[in-house]
Amino acid sequence: MLRKKIIKNRKKLTDKPKITIKKDIVAPLQTVKGMRDILPEDWRYWDFILERAKKLCQAYGYRQIETPILEETSLFSRSVGEATDIVEKEMYSFYSKSRENLSLRPEATAGIARAYLKNGMANWPQPVKLFYFGAMFRYEKPQAGRHREFWQIGYETLNDPSSVLDAQVIQLAFKIFEKIGLKNLTIQINSIGCPECRPEYQKLLKDYYRNKTNRICLNCRNRFAKNPLRLLDCKEEKCIQIINGAPQSIDHLCSECHNHFKEILEYLDELELPYTLNPFLVRGLDYYTKTVFEICPETGPFAGLALGGGGRYDELIKILGGEETPSLGYSMGVERTVQEMKNQNISVPPLFTPKVFLTQLGESARKKSLKIFQDLTEANIKTGESFGRGSIKSQLKVADKLGVKLALILGQKEAIDKVIIIRDMKTGMQEIVRLDKVIDEIKKRLKNI
Numbered sequence: 001m002l003r004k005k006i007i008k009n010r011k012k013l014t015d016k017p018k019i020t021i022k023k024d025i026v027a028p029l030q031t032v033k034g035m036r037d038i039l040p041e042d043w044r045y046w047d048f049i050l051e052r053a054k055k056l057c058q059a060y061g062y063r064q065i066e067t068p069i070l071e072e073t074s075l076f077s078r079s080v081g082e083a084t085d086i087v088e089k090e091m092y093s094f095y096s097k098s099r100e101n102l103s104l105r106p107e108a109t110a111g112i113a114r115a116y117l118k119n120g121m122a123n124w125p126q127p128v129k130l131f132y133f134g135a136m137f138r139y140e141k142p143q144a145g146r147h148r149e150f151w152q153i154g155y156e157t158l159n160d161p162s163s164v165l166d167a168q169v170i171q172l173a174f175k176i177f178e179k180i181g182l183k184n185l186t187i188q189i190n191s192i193g194c195p196e197c198r199p200e201y202q203k204l205l206k207d208y209y210r211n212k213t214n215r216i217c218l219n220c221r222n223r224f225a226k227n228p229l230r231l232l233d234c235k236e237e238k239c240i241q242i243i244n245g246a247p248q249s250i251d252h253l254c255s256e257c258h259n260h261f262k263e264i265l266e267y268l269d270e271l272e273l274p275y276t277l278n279p280f281l282v283r284g285l286d287y288y289t290k291t292v293f294e295i296c297p298e299t300g301p302f303a304g305l306a307l308g309g310g311g312r313y314d315e316l317i318k319i320l321g322g323e324e325t326p327s328l329g330y331s332m333g334v335e336r337t338v339q340e341m342k343n344q345n346i347s348v349p350p351l352f353t354p355k356v357f358l359t360q361l362g363e364s365a366r367k368k369s370l371k372i373f374q375d376l377t378e379a380n381i382k383t384g385e386s387f388g389r390g391s392i393k394s395q396l397k398v399a400d401k402l403g404v405k406l407a408l409i410l411g412q413k414e415a416i417d418k419v420i421i422i423r424d425m426k427t428g429m430q431e432i433v434r435l436d437k438v439i440d441e442i443k444k445r446l447k448n449i
């Protein structure tokens with residue numbers, strides 16, 4: 001009987017999902033729900049954000065890290081928390097061919113904490129400061145500012161308990177948005193205590209909710225049983241009314257958490273950063289202790305929606321099997337930041353604007369053109385071309401559209417004579433120059449235009 005059962009189960013494990021392919025079906029043209037192509041137009045924004053964020057992170061002592069997109073599922077259930085929305089409902093988890101339970105990363109902190117342990121970073125000079133940029137995956141309901149694949153830029157400071165670091169992490173987060181040009185942002189901040197004081201607060205919260213469970217949403221009833229702190233995060237109207245009367249964690253902090261929080265607020269005052277105490281801010285990940293914060297637009301379509309968020313996670317590395325390693329971090333969503341830039345009409349430079357356009361006519365000129373194009377780009381002259389087009393007229397049309405200052409014209413005769421024509425696109429004036437002098441001549445002209 002048992003043997004039969006084992007064999008039956010074994011069959012189940014090795015069973016391939018049945019895929020029926022209908023004949024005559026064309027290849028799918030849609031992306032998977034909640035996932036998008038990031039087109040070159042968008043990359044103008046992405047590059048703009050990434051370049052500024054990267055420079056600032058480096059200036060604040062962070063070094064880049066990339067962890068795998070796939071990790072063992074247990075990494076996230078142990079760190080983000082079994083009873084969080086992310087782990088309960090939002091992970092893309094599956095069994096690999098060798099039966100490992102794997103998940104696409106829903107966030108980066110857990111992977112970085114794992115990397116800290118795996119790579120013996122405790123032996124590096126402390127604190128270890130790392131930043132990252134990459135795609136995260138959460139099976140959420142797609143809507144404005146919420147996708148199933150989204151990108152984050154973030155940073156982590158591992159192994160430093162001081163409140164000045166909390167303030168610096170917030171300072172940097174705000175600075176990145178400032179450098180991007182965003183205005184009207186506010187920092188919401190709260191302290192959710194530590195293992196010392198939080199259980200007492202959670203008990204108070206449960207006591208408060210106990211006779212109200214018939215008035216809260218279904219999700220909150222689940223939170224009441226499994227993760228009471230998350231009750232404070234509900235966005236349902238009927239629950240918000242109850243949240244407003246709930247006890248607040250900042251009134252029930254132990255003296256260490258209280259002082260830590262007070263010091264952070266003093267640093268933020270000193271930095272003149274715009275912050276608001278939000279006593280109901282808890283965030284969606286269980287690993288947080290003490291400080292939690294979010295940065296949101298104050299007005300506009302994304303008012304109150306977090307562009308970025310972070311906090312302290314003093315227990316995380318211990319939970320994963322390491323030593324006491326008080327740490328903290330932050331991550332910002334790239335899609336939301338791009339959208340907010342558009343909401344605030346922040347323009348970004350085009351990705352590539354050629355200053356010079358190389359045209360050619362005839363077989364031997366085209367052959368030479370490839371080398372000339374290479375020489376121009378190596379000399380840092382932004383050069384456009386349309387080698388596939390035949391006539392000079394059609395190539396000059398493209399040059400005109402691109403708004404280049406100078407066009408270079410290489411015909412059969414010029415190719416033989418080792419010269420090239422430089423045409424000023426504004427005046428239409430043309431001049432023949434020797435090929436070996438063309439780079440110097442262009443540089444001179446571009447400087448004078």
Ligand code: AMP
Nearest residue numbers: 145146147150306307308309332333336
């Ligand atoms: P979290 O990892 O939940 O702390 O989120 C940090 C930031 O990532 C948020 O403030 C958002 O900007 C962004 N983010 C989180 N989830 C999503 C999502 N589903 N779609 C787009 N951006 C997201």
